[in-house]
Amino acid sequence: MFDFYFNLPLIVRLVVQAGAVILVLFPIAAACSMAERKISAWIQGRPGPNRTVPPFLAWVPVFVPFLQRLGVFQLAADGGKFVFKQDPVPGHVNKVYFILAPIIAMIPALSTIVVVPFGAYVDSAGKLVPIVLANLDIGLLAVFAVSSLGVYSVILAGWASNSKYSFLGGVRASAQLVSYELAMTLSVLPVFLWVNAPGGQGTLSLFDVVQLQSGVGLHWNSVWFIGYFPVSAFIFLVALFAETNRAPFDMPESESELVGGFHTEYGAFKWSLFFVAEYCHMVVGSGVFILLFLGGWNPLPGLPLTALVDLLHGVIPFATHPLFMGLLGIGIFIGKVILSIFFFMWVRWTLPRFRYDQVMDLGWTKLLPLSIANLVIYTLGIAGLALLQK
Amino acid sequence: MADLIFYIFAAFTAGSALAVVLTKNTVAAALALLLCLVGVAGIFVLLDAFLLAALMVFVYAGAVVALFLFIVMLLDVQGGVRKPFKKATIVSSVFAFILLLLGLASFAHKGVQTTGDLGAAAPVGATLKSYGEQLFTTYLLPVQIVGFLLLIAMLGVIVLSKKFEGLEDIK
Structure with a gap:
């Protein structure tokens, strides 16, 4: 069965895999x-x-x-x-862009998953292979690049709706998303400085980040990166809330001020597309957070997936089979994603919404300097470690 | 296959670039610019320059065009009657056109590789590490100059956008 699958043309396999991921x-x-x-x-x-x-x-x-x-x-x-x-299109809207906006919302939401690995298995040669649609060298950068296109759906929806509440929502979204991208990008730089320690092969691949969190037992690789980089993790998480427009950063929507924000004029299926896109962003965003800071598909710090499979091998004979290992890894990863989404919702229903000026203030005068300071301190620290090792 | 994809992306890029210039609606023009940048990123991917492609989408498509749209929507610019061209504009555009022709001619003349297999040569920018090394060794001076230019632009923005009320503010 596996031979049959791997003998199919590459393009067929890619289409099947992509379809499965979207499903x-x-x-x-x-x-x-x-x-x-x-x-x-x-x-x-x-x-x-x-x-x-x-x-x-x-x-x-x-x-x-x-x-x-x-x-x-x-x-x-x-x-x-x-x-x-009924899916009404109000008479006063700019029809082409009004219909285009929810479609544009879905494209980056679904395509960011391409470079996010969600599991791993040991192949017949004994090498750990990531389960991912495309294991690119630039992994994380591609996630950032594609997800930054998500802002256009909100801007377009707000503008095309031709109503002042929608417009305010769209304008807020464009300012907010561009502002928090900076802090988000800067916050992960220390992680990649650490991953690309001097002498290593340069990479931004998310799979390699997880590999460095997969130490067995008491090992300096056993600590998940949230332990090494707590400030980075915190800034990344806050920026993630802002980037996915989740409360307390749901400025584009803020139903108590702007009726419904950018989607005031939307109804039925188009409205639901915006929401599926928002949740897709949340799923992929928390997936990236888990890969970067919470050990990816490894069940516990110090107990990576490979070690768990070896342990299980004593109880279940087929535990080391690639299929079982892959499914186990994906299951652990999805479990972590679900916990993280619960955290998103927990925060939404606990914290009140920020005022718009507070959002901007937090982004530019608190998170951005904090992430720059974080980067400088970790740069010095990692350079110092590299000198000590020499 | 790769040739076909290249032609598709090239036609896409050129078409949307034309749309940027020709369309009357400013929002549509900004969106066409977005498509054009995505097309350029696609061509970078075909050249195996993944980093450039990602940066193109991240910086230009993700942030710069978003700010363009932001401004266009805030000002609500409508395409009106165009002012007649100034003499300086005409002269400089003719000059730019000649430069463009020269550039194309030099590509046609010198840009053809006759010796060696192009695919066999190790590309300089294929991995992130070689990008970084090149930027901080061979191309250090251009990087510094570009950084300095960006600094000047940033200072210009601060001076232009900050409202100076009294002499104390300027000091």
């Missing part, structure tokens, strides 16, 4: 909207959506009522509603 990413992003409602309800002491159930399933005992209370069917009802309800 996983898209439902996760959609399920996030449900999780958001359930978690917000839990935080605010409400039951949340717990009534919807398809009539033809209502007779099943125990299992279906359990799913009903979880609100799983509400997701299907919401999805169906978005597809089938």
